[in-house]
Amino acid sequence: MVDRDLAQLRQEYTQASLDEASLPDEPFTLLARWLEEALAAKVPEPNAFTLATVDRLGQPHARILLLKGFTPPYLYFYTNYESAKAQQLAYNPYAAMVFWWASLERQVRIIGSVEKAPPEVSEAYFQSRPLSSQVSAWASPQSRPITRAELEARWAEFQKRFGEGPVPRPSFWGGYRLKAEQIEFWQGRPHRLHDRILYRQREAHWEKLRLAP
Numbered sequence: 001m002v003d004r005d006l007a008q009l010r011q012e013y014t015q016a017s018l019d020e021a022s023l024p025d026e027p028f029t030l031l032a033r034w035l036e037e038a039l040a041a042k043v044p045e046p047n048a049f050t051l052a053t054v055d056r057l058g059q060p061h062a063r064i065l066l067l068k069g070f071t072p073p074y075l076y077f078y079t080n081y082e083s084a085k086a087q088q089l090a091y092n093p094y095a096a097m098v099f100w101w102a103s104l105e106r107q108v109r110i111i112g113s114v115e116k117a118p119p120e121v122s123e124a125y126f127q128s129r130p131l132s133s134q135v136s137a138w139a140s141p142q143s144r145p146i147t148r149a150e151l152e153a154r155w156a157e158f159q160k161r162f163g164e165g166p167v168p169r170p171s172f173w174g175g176y177r178l179k180a181e182q183i184e185f186w187q188g189r190p191h192r193l194h195d196r197i198l199y200r201q202r203e204a205h206w207e208k209l210r211l212a213p
Contacts, residue, residue, distance in 0.1 A: 013105040013188025018195035026206045027183040027199035028072035031108065034185070035070065038101045051077065052096040053088040061088060067099075068125060074177040075110065076117055078125060080142035081172045089114050095178055105188035110180050117175030126169040134167035135159050184211070 024030055038046035047067040054060055061084065069076030075097065079085060089095065097110040116122075126134065139155040180201075187195040194213035199206045 012190050013194065014190055015105045016187050017189060018185060018187045018197050020197050020208055020210055023197060023208065025208070027180070027185070030185060031183060032070065032072075034099075034101075034104075034106060034108065038099075038104060038106075041101075041104060043101050043103055046101065048099075050098040050100075051085065052098070053085055054092050054094075055084075055088045056091050061085070068175075069121075069177075073112075073180050075180065076121070076125075076175050076177050078117075078122070078173070078175045080137070080140065081116075081174060083142040085143075089176065097178060107186040109182075109184040109186070110178065111182040112178045112180045114176050114178045117177045119174070121177075122174035123169055125175060126173070127166075131162075131165055131167065134165070134169075135162060137173045138162075138167070138170055189213075 035046065045066070048064055049067055050062050051065050052060055052062040063085065065077045065079070067075055068078055093114050094112070095114050097108075099106075099108040099110075101107075126137070129137075135155060135158050138158040140151065141154075182198065182200050184196060184198045189195055192213060196211040196213055198209045198211050200209070201207075
C-alpha cells in the first residue's frame with residue numbers, strides 16, 4: 001500500500017525559472033538572495049541543510065545541520081570536534097551541503113573543502129548561544145552511546161557547575177567552515193524540465209553551466 005501510494009505522488013513546479021544569461025557571474029550573490037527569500041517566505045528552518053561526509057571505509061554519512069554564518073566563500077556550522085562528523089572531516093576534509101526549500105521549489109547543492117573555523121569565530125558564536133545550549137555542549141559526548149538518564153544527569157551536573165554563567169567554550173566544541181568550490185542552483189519547472197545552473201570555480205573565476213535535469 002505504501003509503495004503504491006509513493007509511486008503515485010506527483011507535483012508540478014511552476015513558481016519560477018532560472019536564465020543563466022541574467023544570473024550573476026559568481027554564485028554567492030544568488031545564494032545570498034535565495035537565503036534572504038527563504039527567510040522572507042518564512043520557510044520552516046530556512047538555514048537547515050544536509051551535510052554529507054565520508055568515513056575511512058568510504059561509507060557516506062548525512063545529517064541535517066543549521067547554517068550559522070555565511071561570509072563568501074565560506075559557510076559556517078558548529079559541532080562537537082569529537083563527533084562522528086568531525087572524525088570523518090579529519091580523515092577527508094571535503095563535504096557536500098544540500099539546502100531544500102520545498103515551498104519555493106528550490107534546491108542548492110554545494111561541494112567544497114572544510115576546515116575548522118578560527119578560534120575567535122567559534123568563541124564569538126558560542127557566547128551568543130542561549131545558556132542552556134552552552135551547557136548542552138559540555139554535557140553531550142556527541143555520537144557516543146549513552147542512556148537518557150546519563151545524558152540528563154550530565155546536563156544537571158554542568159548546569160550546577162556553571163550556574164548562571166558565564167560558560168567557557170569547551171576545547172572540543174567549535175565551528176567549521178566549508179569553502180565552496182561548486183554550487184548548483186535547482187529551480188523546479190513544469191514537466192520535470194527543471195532548471196539546473198552549476199557554478200564551478202576555475203582559478204580566479206567561476207564557470208557557469210546549465211545541466212540537464
